[in-house]
Amino acid sequence: GAVVSQHPSRVICKSGTSVKIECRSLDFQATTMFWYRQFPKQSLMLMATSNEGSKATYEQGVEKDKFLINHASLTLSTLTVTSAHPEDSSFYICSALGVAGDYNEQFFGPGTRLTVL
Amino acid sequence: AQSVSQHNHHVILSEAASLELGCNYSYGGTVNLFWYVQYPGQHLQLLLKYFSGDPLVKGIKGFEAEFIKSKFSFNLRKPSVQWSDTAEYFCAGRGSSASKIIFGSGTRLSIRP
Numbered sequence: 117g118a119v120v121s122q123h124p125s126r127v128i129c130k131s132g133t134s135v136k137i138e139c140r141s142l143d144f145q146a147t148t149m150f151w152y153r154q155f156p157k158q159s160l161m162l163m164a165t166s167n168e169g170s171k172a173t174y175e176q177g178v179e180k181d182k183f184l185i186n187h188a189s190l191t192l193s194t195l196t197v198t199s200a201h202p203e204d205s206s207f208y209i210c211s212a213l214g215v216a217g218d219y220n221e222q223f224f225g226p227g228t229r230l231t232v233l
Numbered sequence: 234a235q236s237v238s239q240h241n242h243h244v245i246l247s248e249a250a251s252l253e254l255g256c257n258y259s260y261g262g263t264v265n266l267f268w269y270v271q272y273p274g275q276h277l278q279l280l281l282k283y284f285s286g287d288p289l290v291k292g293i294k295g296f297e298a299e300f301i302k303s304k305f306s307f308n309l310r311k312p313s314v315q316w317s318d319t320a321e322y323f324c325a326g327r328g329s330s331a332s333k334i335i336f337g338s339g340t341r342l343s344i345r346p
Contacts, residue, residue: 150333159323160277160336209277211334219265219284222334226276 118144118214122225129200130233137195137228139210145190146212150222151183154207166193200232235260237326239337247345252311254340256298256324259305266307267325267334268298277323283307294318316346 119142129135139149147168152160164180166172166187174180182204184196193212197204207229211222236259246252258264268280281292288300298309307324324337 152336157341159339162333162335165333221282224269224277224279 118142118212118216118221118223120210120212120223120225122208122210122228124228125226126229126231128231128233131201132199134196134198135200135230137197137208137210137230139193139195139212139225141191141212141214141223144212144214146193146214147190148213149187149193150211150213151185151193151195152209152211154209154227156207160209163195197230200230202232205230205232235326235328235335237324237335237337239324239340241340242338243341243343245343245345246314248316249313252309252314252318252342254309254322254324254342256307256309256337257305258307258324258326260326260328263329265327265329266298266300268292268296268307268309269323269325269336270294271321271323273320280309280322314342314344316344318342319344 121140123138149166151163153163154160162175163178164172164174166185168187168190172185187193207227209227211224238257240255266283269277270280271277280296281290283290283300291297296311300307321339321341323339325334327334
């Protein structure tokens with residue numbers, strides 16, 4: 117099946133620094149990727165949809181200047197948390213839209229746990 | 234607005250009990266529905282999905298779900314749970330094959346050995 121990887125799996129940073137998270141589709145090309153955030157014991161909340169070669173579409177309430185998304189190739193999307201603060205500590209999960217049989221399907225990455233001190 | 238709701242926040246069962254987790258959706262027109270499981274400390278895994286056709290969908294690990302259009306429901310069932318089914322279960326939906334997946338709030342399932 118289609119595989120999506122994320123790097124790093126865990127990151128700890130100091131408040132005020134920026135952190136970049138990579139999401140790769142390993143064996144398929146994904147024109148569309150999605151970024152979700154999951155706080156402890158809560159559900160996944162969609163942050164943004166990124167399309168290769170164009171600007172990301174952010175969900176209401178998500179600061180686009182804080183969460184920079186770049187989808188420069190068909191296999192890579194990056195999420196940069198700029199000037200991170202402790203309240204940004206969360207589990208960030210990406211997914212890539214691929215084809216499974218006759219349908220499009222979202223394949224999820226393993227997630228990146230961000231801890232901001 | 235498109236949404237998916239799960240009303241059971243925490244379900245506690247004994248081993249061998251039958252399971253049914255509720256999921257209701259609010260979508261007009263085409264809807265694709267999913268159930269995902271997240272075991273403690275692990276990432277999301279797809280249990281099953283409904284796109285079209287037979288409304289009774291069978292997934293992995295003995296799970297199944299039934300799409301009932303008249304009730305806007307897609308409940309997850311398993312006839313006999315095991316301790317290893319302890320996890321968080323998420324119902325999710327999307328309006329078309331290219332659109333974003335929206336998740337329900339999740340149901341924590343605890344199985345007593």
